[in-house]
Amino acid sequence: MAYVSMGEAHRRITEYLNRFCDAVSYQDSSMLCRLLSFSSNSPSLLSLADALNVFQDASSLIRQSDKFSEYGEILAHLFRSLQSYRVGNLVEAYLAFEKFANAFVQEFRNWESAWALEALYVVCYEVRILAEKADKELTSNGKSPEKLKAAGSLLMKVFGVLAGKGPKRVGALYVTCQLFKTYFKLGTVNLCRSVIRSIETARIFDFEEFPRRDKVTYMYYTGRLEVFNENFPAADTKLSYALQHCNPKRERNIRMILKYLIPVKLSLGVIPKDELLQKYNLHEYMNVVQALRKGDLRLLRHALQEHEDRFLRSGVYLVLEKLELQVYQRLMKKIYIIQKLSDPARAHQLKLEVIAKALRWLEIDMDLDEVECIMTILIYKNLVKGYLAHKSKVVVLSKQDPFPKLNGKPVGS
Amino acid sequence: MNRRSRGSSSSSGSVGGASDSCRRRSDVPRNRNNDNNKGGDSADVSFIVGTCSSMCPERERVTRERLRDLSVFERLHGNPTKSSSDLAVKKFCRTLSAADVQASDVRPLPVLEETLRYLLSLMDSREHPFEVVHDFIFDRTRSVRQDLSIQNLASERVIHLYEEIVKFHVISRQRLQSCSGASISSMHHLNMEQLAKTLTTLYNIYDVNRKPDYIYENEAEFRSLYVLLHLNTSSGVMGEPLSLWFRKLTSNLIKSKEMCFVRKLLRSYRNGNYRSFLRTTASEATYLQYCISEPHIREMRSFAVECINNVCYKLQPYPLLRLSQNLMMKELDVESLCHECGLEIRTDSDGCIVLPTKQTSFCRPKEGFKNYDLIGIEVESLLCEDT
Numbered sequence: 095m096a097y098v099s100m101g102e103a104h105r106r107i108t109e110y111l112n113r114f115c116d117a118v119s120y121q122d123s124s125m126l127c128r129l130l131s132f133s134s135n136s137p138s139l140l141s142l143a144d145a146l147n148v149f150q151d152a153s154s155l156i157r158q159s160d161k162f163s164e165y166g167e168i169l170a171h172l173f174r175s176l177q178s179y180r181v182g183n184l185v186e187a188y189l190a191f192e193k194f195a196n197a198f199v200q201e202f203r204n205w206e207s208a209w210a211l212e213a214l215y216v217v218c219y220e221v222r223i224l225a226e227k228a229d230k231e232l233t234s235n236g237k238s239p240e241k242l243k244a245a246g247s248l249l250m251k252v253f254g255v256l257a258g259k260g261p262k263r264v265g266a267l268y269v270t271c272q273l274f275k276t277y278f279k280l281g282t283v284n285l286c287r288s289v290i291r292s293i294e295t296a297r298i299f300d301f302e303e304f305p306r307r308d309k310v311t312y313m314y315y316t317g318r319l320e321v322f323n324e325n326f327p328a329a330d331t332k333l334s335y336a337l338q339h340c341n342p343k344r345e346r347n348i349r350m351i352l353k354y355l356i357p358v359k360l361s362l363g364v365i366p367k368d369e370l371l372q373k374y375n376l377h378e379y380m381n382v383v384q385a386l387r388k389g390d391l392r393l394l395r396h397a398l399q400e401h402e403d404r405f406l407r408s409g410v411y412l413v414l415e416k417l418e419l420q421v422y423q424r425l426m427k428k429i430y431i432i433q434k435l436s437d438p439a440r441a442h443q444l445k446l447e448v449i450a451k452a453l454r455w456l457e458i459d460m461d462l463d464e465v466e467c468i469m470t471i472l473i474y475k476n477l478v479k480g481y482l483a484h485k486s487k488v489v490v491l492s493k494q495d496p497f498p499k500l501n502g503k504p505v506g507s
Numbered sequence: 508m509n510r511r512s513r514g515s516s517s518s519s520g521s522v523g524g525a526s527d528s529c530r531r532r533s534d535v536p537r538n539r540n541n542d543n544n545k546g547g548d549s550a551d552v553s554f555i556v557g558t559c560s561s562m563c564p565e566r567e568r569v570t571r572e573r574l575r576d577l578s579v580f581e582r583l584h585g586n587p588t589k590s591s592s593d594l595a596v597k598k599f600c601r602t603l604s605a606a607d608v609q610a611s612d613v614r615p616l617p618v619l620e621e622t623l624r625y626l627l628s629l630m631d632s633r634e635h636p637f638e639v640v641h642d643f644i645f646d647r648t649r650s651v652r653q654d655l656s657i658q659n660l661a662s663e664r665v666i667h668l669y670e671e672i673v674k675f676h677v678i679s680r681q682r683l684q685s686c687s688g689a690s691i692s693s694m695h696h697l698n699m700e701q702l703a704k705t706l707t708t709l710y711n712i713y714d715v716n717r718k719p720d721y722i723y724e725n726e727a728e729f730r731s732l733y734v735l736l737h738l739n740t741s742s743g744v745m746g747e748p749l750s751l752w753f754r755k756l757t758s759n760l761i762k763s764k765e766m767c768f769v770r771k772l773l774r775s776y777r778n779g780n781y782r783s784f785l786r787t788t789a790s791e792a793t794y795l796q797y798c799i800s801e802p803h804i805r806e807m808r809s810f811a812v813e814c815i816n817n818v819c820y821k822l823q824p825y826p827l828l829r830l831s832q833n834l835m836m837k838e839l840d841v842e843s844l845c846h847e848c849g850l851e852i853r854t855d856s857d858g859c860i861v862l863p864t865k866q867t868s869f870c871r872p873k874e875g876f877k878n879y880d881l882i883g884i885e886v887e888s889l890l891c892e893d894t
Contacts (some may be wrong), residue, residue, distance in 0.1 A: 098778075124546075210573065230694070236716075269874070281754070281755060284747070289823075297526060321750075322748040322750045322751050323748055324748075402761075406753050406754065406756075406761065407754055408749040408754075409751060409753070410750070411750070411753065412749060412750050412773070412777070415752075415774050415777065415778075416778060418778050419778055419779075430524075443578055447849055463782055463783040463832075463833060464780075464783060467780060467781060467833070468780065468782075468810075470811075470814045470815060470818050471778070471779040471780065473813060473814075473817075473818040474779075474813075474814040474817050474818055475779070481818055481819065481820050482818050482819050482820060483820040483823050484819055484820070484823060484825060484829075485820075485823040486823070490820070490891035506779075
């Protein structure tokens with residue numbers, strides 16, 4: 095921490111106080127944003143923090159002037175938070191920031207127009223980020239992390255403030271997205287339900303009115319929820335929306351969307367091009383896609399094992415596992431095509447013995463009972479059209495379209 | 508499902524009392540051994556330390572004797588107005604506010620251990636029908652859990668208690684199947700409900716104060732039960748989608764034998780592979796895993812019958828013997844299952860019993876909790892292995 099003289103400290107604090115009050119008086123939202131953005135670690139904020147730690151009694155400065163004391167409570171908490179933040183007391187920093195945020199939101203309510211919305215966004219963002227840092231500190235000290243949960247409650251309050259008829263309501267989606275990020279991090283995604291219901295059913299909200307960036311983020315998270323709940327058509331709609339409307343320059347965001355959209359599309363029988371996977375660095379899906387194209391069950395299982403940790407963490411593992419049936423379908427189709435070349439008249443009869451042999455060739459050992467079981471399921475789920483003559487140990491394929499495509503519908507629906 | 512929060516909203520007010528609702532006190536981590544309570548947090552209330560030295564607080568016993576509110580197990584020589592400190596066990600009480608709870612009403616850990624041991628010894632009692640035994644132990648173990656929760660106890664000994672209680676619920680589940688009576692089905696339902704709640708609490712305790720990369724001796728098996736209770740993603744017994752739940756497991760847990768087993772089952776189940784599902788269960792399930800899988804075994808078998816009826820060649824009816832081998836059931840049980848599914852069976856010209864296919868009368872059988880045996884698994888011997 096740099097050495098600061100008392101005089102210099104006094105100067106810096108007063109400068110900040112002036113900037114803050116002017117920003118509010120002149121409704122200068124972008125100035126206000128800069129003044130509140132702790133996580134930017136801007137030199138001016140850091141130097142202010144140093145000054146506060148030297149001066150120690152900023153409250154007296156605030157009280158001295160009418161101009162400053164109007165926002166006395168807000169500023170006192172803000173300063174305390176910044177001081178703690180600077181010296182690495184993140185739990186204290188969070189607690190003070192929370193108080194600041196509460197006071198700020200009260201003021202915000204009183205401002206009639208929505209001029210300070212961007213600043214409010216910054217406050218919400220900082221609340222969440224500080225809470226995450228505070229929780230890390232708590233865990234490393236052997237205590238229970240609870241600040242992010244508290245941040246969630248605060249954000250809900252802010253949501254409530256914005257959920258009204260006035261112009262401030264367009265901010266509600268941003269706050270919703272902050273809530274999503276919070277709940278996803280906490281693992282309490284069921285809490286998303288109530289805020290989703292508000293956004294989607296309350297008459298004051300018109301989805302199209304919200305800023306594009308927020309709509310994309312919203313669809314990304316609600317799309318992910320659909321993936322967790324395995325509603326693939328809904329997941330497809332939402333994630334595709336996010337993809338279409340996402341800024342093409344934001345490659346990292348596109349990659350995040352694709353990470354979830356690809357397994358969904360695969361479940362609906364739509365296979366992405368390799369170029370897409372390469373462009374966005376989604377190598378983990380390459381073997382999965384290849385396995386689907388070639389009917390290679392061994393490759394699918396291998397791919398799942400190789401990236402097991404990654405797929406489990408992102409929550410797509412179970413979705414990918416279910417692709418097995420489609421891989422079997424492709425394998426049957428290959429056998430059929432090969433048979434057609436050598437003996438067209440009998441091609442539509444798939445002997446269980448032949449299927450077992452093909453699987454053995456893929457290093458998968460399966461007895462005829464299980465082969466029969468798999469074929470039964472494939473036919474039942476309409477991945478294969480035909481019937482099973484179990485006594486003759488053969489599957490008789492339908493002459494027309496024996497391997498129907500999924501056409502955008504998940505298997506077995 | 509982050510239950511690590513201090514739940515400052517739950518202060519000392521509506522304590523563990525209200526059965527085992529979401530805000531269980533035992534969610535709160537224990538800092539009692541390392542007194543690091545750095546001031547600050549106002550939610551750092553100190554928890555009651557129980558002092559009741561018998562299985563039932565004296566004043567409760569006296570009250571219940573007077574009101575003739577003694578279970579058959581608590582009566583001294585069958586006298587409905589007299590009990591003793593060896594027989595009376597504290598009852599579960601739904602509404603408890605912190606103001607009413609005195610330390611003398613709460614049993615400390617050693618007494619709770621003794622209480623549970625006593626309760627579980629009653630499982631083999633032949634004097635009374637099992638429903639009566641179950642009812643008593645069900646209620647009294649709930650009270651044990653309540654005392655644990657009020658005191659915010661969470662150590663390895665406590666883990667052992669919860670694990671034993673889970674086992675009780677599972678064994679009860681099996682034994683209730685051979686009981687009859689109007690109330691059995693609601694008993695079963697309540698039993699499963701408490702099983703889920705006990706598991707939830709157990710998981711929280713596993714998580715509290717965990718050393719990195721450490722898993723408790725039986726943790727993998729008890730965690731695996733969660734998966735088995737949620738094979739069907741739409742059934743919300745404990746509410747969280749499986750994909751989300753897996754995200755939080757440590758690497759050790761995921762790679763454990765028990766987890767690999769249930770994941771294999773999960774894969775078979777979701778792909779409809781009844782062969783693999785049944786075979787894997789028969790060869791690898793522990794007693795607890797088998798019991799919890801039973802509804803799904805039933806489900807997979809009905810599904811298999813449905814598929815076979817649907818896809819097999821009409822002119823080649825499916826021999827019941829083969830079906831019984833595929834479904835790992837006795838032939839008589841297969842017949843029964845087919846009837847439950849609304850399907851007829853016939854005897855063909857060679858005298859073999861067969862299932863004619865493409866019958867249009869198939870219907871999913873009603874959800875019962877009685878199950879057919881799984882051939883290839885000796886359930887009772889599994890129980891002996893585990894205990």
